Amino acid sequence: MSAQVSATPQFEKMALIGFGLIGGSIARAAREQGLAGTIVTTARSAKTRARVTELGIVDAVVETNAEAVKDADLVILCIPVGACGAVAEEIAPCLKPGVIVSDVGSVKGAVVKDMAPHLPGAAHFVPAHPVAGTEHSGPDSGFAELFINRWCILTPPEGTDAGAVERLRAFWAALGAKVEIMTPDHHDLVLAITSHLPHLIAYTIVGTADELAQVTSSEVIKFSAGGFRDFTRIAASDPTMWRDVFLANKEAVLEMLGTFNEDLSKLTRAIRRGDGEALSEHFTRTRAIRRGIVEIGQDSAAPDFGRPHAQLTRKPG
Amino acid sequence: MSAQVSATPQFEKMALIGFGLIGGSIARAAREQGLAGTIVTTARSAKTRARVTELGIVDAVVETNAEAVKDADLVILCIPVGACGAVAEEIAPCLKPGVIVSDVGSVKGAVVKDMAPHLPGAAHFVPAHPVAGTEHSGPDSGFAELFINRWCILTPPEGTDAGAVERLRAFWAALGAKVEIMTPDHHDLVLAITSHLPHLIAYTIVGTADELAQVTSSEVIKFSAGGFRDFTRIAASDPTMWRDVFLANKEAVLEMLGTFNEDLSKLTRAIRRGDGEALSEHFTRTRAIRRGIVEIGQDSAAPDFGRPHAQLTRKPG
Numbered sequence: 001m002s003a004q005v006s007a008t009p010q011f012e013k014m015a016l017i018g019f020g021l022i023g024g025s026i027a028r029a030a031r032e033q034g035l036a037g038t039i040v041t042t043a044r045s046a047k048t049r050a051r052v053t054e055l056g057i058v059d060a061v062v063e064t065n066a067e068a069v070k071d072a073d074l075v076i077l078c079i080p081v082g083a084c085g086a087v088a089e090e091i092a093p094c095l096k097p098g099v100i101v102s103d104v105g106s107v108k109g110a111v112v113k114d115m116a117p118h119l120p121g122a123a124h125f126v127p128a129h130p131v132a133g134t135e136h137s138g139p140d141s142g143f144a145e146l147f148i149n150r151w152c153i154l155t156p157p158e159g160t161d162a163g164a165v166e167r168l169r170a171f172w173a174a175l176g177a178k179v180e181i182m183t184p185d186h187h188d189l190v191l192a193i194t195s196h197l198p199h200l201i202a203y204t205i206v207g208t209a210d211e212l213a214q215v216t217s218s219e220v221i222k223f224s225a226g227g228f229r230d231f232t233r234i235a236a237s238d239p240t241m242w243r244d245v246f247l248a249n250k251e252a253v254l255e256m257l258g259t260f261n262e263d264l265s266k267l268t269r270a271i272r273r274g275d276g277e278a279l280s281e282h283f284t285r286t287r288a289i290r291r292g293i294v295e296i297g298q299d300s301a302a303p304d305f306g307r308p309h310a311q312l313t314r315k316p317g
Numbered sequence: 318m319s320a321q322v323s324a325t326p327q328f329e330k331m332a333l334i335g336f337g338l339i340g341g342s343i344a345r346a347a348r349e350q351g352l353a354g355t356i357v358t359t360a361r362s363a364k365t366r367a368r369v370t371e372l373g374i375v376d377a378v379v380e381t382n383a384e385a386v387k388d389a390d391l392v393i394l395c396i397p398v399g400a401c402g403a404v405a406e407e408i409a410p411c412l413k414p415g416v417i418v419s420d421v422g423s424v425k426g427a428v429v430k431d432m433a434p435h436l437p438g439a440a441h442f443v444p445a446h447p448v449a450g451t452e453h454s455g456p457d458s459g460f461a462e463l464f465i466n467r468w469c470i471l472t473p474p475e476g477t478d479a480g481a482v483e484r485l486r487a488f489w490a491a492l493g494a495k496v497e498i499m500t501p502d503h504h505d506l507v508l509a510i511t512s513h514l515p516h517l518i519a520y521t522i523v524g525t526a527d528e529l530a531q532v533t534s535s536e537v538i539k540f541s542a543g544g545f546r547d548f549t550r551i552a553a554s555d556p557t558m559w560r561d562v563f564l565a566n567k568e569a570v571l572e573m574l575g576t577f578n579e580d581l582s583k584l585t586r587a588i589r590r591g592d593g594e595a596l597s598e599h600f601t602r603t604r605a606i607r608r609g610i611v612e613i614g615q616d617s618a619a620p621d622f623g624r625p626h627a628q629l630t631r632k633p634g
Contacts, residue, residue: 131543134620145626195543206603221609226512229616236607239600283556286523290553292538299546303451305622309462
């Protein structure tokens, strides 16, 4: 399968603030697709900047955010959502008129609230969230294919220049993503259930397993193929990013958590009472959702996510 | 990586009661490894029996459990745990003296309690649980590599013939599994946290997502790559099998659920209070568990479980 690109959006200079999984993947894919004349990056730590320089993917690695955004016509903040407000304030005086400023945060309401007041009127603010990722982080973790067939959600504030929205849409399409536009509030509700609550639950159960008195950690690890290991993947995601997500999308997460707790109580009651029929009915219904996800290409149809299996050696004789 | 087999356990006739994911995988692997002279299978439904005949993996497909176990020196029940007691009662009069009777149930205390009273003294009862599986079920879902590098837990009742235990151990080792022996009670606690609770949580959250008023099912499916899709895999597992697991391991599951709920309340409180430090600390700790699982080869080190990614076509010009 390959993503077809009909029109090439071109940016003379793209600045990436942050070079983790998402920033690094944007840089790699934009380079491969020739979407930007120059790609300039910065990162908070000297260690990351040194590593990005070594990787040789971008044209320049600079020390400050101000220097990075200078003359850029596309600026993307690829940093934890809690840091976006301060960076917007910092870069605002250095932005070129007509620049598109965007981000990749997993929460949109809080990011818009934190960033928008700082940005000058001559900048086009088009918040974005590519719904893609892996459990790995850091400058080496990115790859050009990360966004292919994934959705990227744009949440432009009312009155945003339509041309700027279209240019950013075309940019994400060229990275392989399907683009959808919605309000920040609706985005935050959708992501609360499809991403934030799953992460919270995974973080919880992995912590629970780690602290049990009756079952050792080593047993938990050994016998994890019974289901537990699936949860450990997302519970290995970047801690700072996720701390910020829960703080920034508190209300929607707490609301979804309330519904989840009610549903868990119902299933718990069915187990306690030995109500096999209620359990069967529930377990049959949830199968259909998996089918829907596989059918629209949002997950692999291969069993066990297509995890590799070793081969048995046929013993001689 | 290949599993080395040092000694070949041989059974003249192996009978499999049930031919779903696990029974079908045992049949395929045992055939490939030449572990049984004859493999005879039965299944409850005529449709499954017809399909197993078509598949041509086993030597004979028979209509009744009694006929299947006749003259067998290894009998394995590959059926939901709730059905094991009745089948043990049914086959007991037809068992050959010296036969090894085993199962593959995900709960061991209840299975031992249900089966043991029916089995004749001349049969060796060695309960087993291969900790392996996929979300698929039915006669076509099995494959010979399923058990490679996975653990198989044996829970022989006190006083079980050591030779019989050793023969079954060697059988599972030949299928590629690592074998561990423990008590049924300890098994049920270990699996409650590593398998049963994760399935319950996954079933719950997938159900919750399906019933929301504010977010449509189609949105849940579209944006599932943010984490949710990981949960849908195990929530697509066989409903009957899982109904029986929760009914049979009620106490251990409820106990683990209690601990999980306490931990979830703690994290919820941290979110409500905006306690970023508590969140960070927790999220950092859970990363280590994933590393442990990958290090001992119980999951893939590849990002995102090694899910495949499409390629971007470089646009011309």
